[in-house]
Amino acid sequence: MALKLSITPMKMPNFPGFQLSSHRVSMSSTIHSPSVDAGKVKKPFGPREVRVQVTHPLPPEKREIFNSLQDWAEENILVLLKPVEKCWQPNDFLPDPSSEGFEEEVRELRKRTKDLPDDYFVVLVGDMITEEALPTYQTMLNTLDGVRDETGASLTPWAIWTRAWTAEENRHGDLLNKYLYLSGRVDMRQIEKTIQYLIGSGMDPGTDKNPYLGFIYTSFQERATFVSHGNTARLAKEHGDLKLAQICGIIAADEKRHETAYTKIVEKLFEVDPDGTVLALADMMRKKISMPAHLMCDGADDNLFEHFSSVAQRLGVYTAKDYADILEFLVARWEVEKMTGLSGEGRKAQDYVCGLPPRIRKLEERAQARAKKSAPVPFSWIHGREVML
């Protein structure tokens, strides 16, 4: 019963089960518990999630909470969106095709990216693929009771938030896609195939139509993307591509703002329903925060996600330690430790959640101590070139 810790950067504001694999603590989002088994069944439209689809409908009184919070959401959450006129667009960071200097700018881009190492590209591509699976994340938000966009153009603050959030996120995939395309360093066709498979597979993070679970999940995920894009920015700078560093940085800044929004929602839920929310937090952490891209498939590598996660771990872009740190951050942010007046179950949940980060860290230390060197692995995303895990 190995724990699989999936740690790849989450697109949706996403972390794996723990696997003390012999090479790393590789994070894959499949937690090997009896009820959750991401069976990677090969299908023509992509691997299928085989999580047991338990549905516990949100009781009416809980759903009512989200109705009553609509005004609050309008005043406190929608303000964290950026007006479109003030937003950056991908073109701001790319060679401008309608300008005279376009071709020169492309040559400069390719000069910069020529020296980026293959393992860095593997991680950047994995991140980009995760971003490009955006339809899955908008869908996931719209599974949630009480906050879903009922018509596609609903005017509840929740629905407005979801559409605008999606629109902001959409620029991330577009920007990374175009940059990678122009670089010439990657196999775009393989990447595009991977994206098609991934959107076809979708994902089920175990949020069970429950907005408590949903917003806890997104809080975690947004912080994780903030951390990982921040790390890719830092690495780009170290490798001398300042433009790419700027790109990853601007994406990370968006993620930070989104993290602020989602954590604010959960903070409000803790205020309004402390017991329910702490139980939800423990539930999500027991299920483990699964990575949105854990079902990724490129038609070439049966363990693609695991390999990608390992590289991300090795490069320090997103690690098991980050998972523990993020949980600890959220526990502190929501002041879970200080909560009083909880039910018996609530106190158990509180203890579980507060005690979890050190347990994860201990596991990670053990895994690192046992990490064995393994042979380099080819990635179709970089034309089959090999990278150390």
Added chain:
Amino acid sequence: MASVSANFLCSRTSVRLPNQMMMSKKSLRLATVGWGRTPGLTTSRFQITTCAAKKETVDKVCEIVRKQLALPADKEITPQTTFTDLGADSLDTVEIVMGLEEEFDITVQEDNQDNISCIQEAADLIEQLVANKS
């Protein structure tokens, strides 16, 4: 590698020892060669359980499990009790294994770890690993 182990097991099963304790049901499992998730320098691992473990080993395992899962003193545990019966999640199970490693000064490989689901199996594996050490 695999065929050698299989032969080893076959020859073992032909031995008759009247006082031998009943073999655990897993004892005839074929040796497995474990591959790491990534091609690499992983060693093959055997899962061979032989005679059932000594009572004191089983008791020690129970003690460690009780502590890890914070079980009430009156909660009954038998050698056949599985960890999941006791409400352990995957994190608990790994920590139980870590506790056993510390207590018995052994190293449990990942593949063997997957095969421990009850007290008896844990105790059997421990004795195997302790015997291998000396």
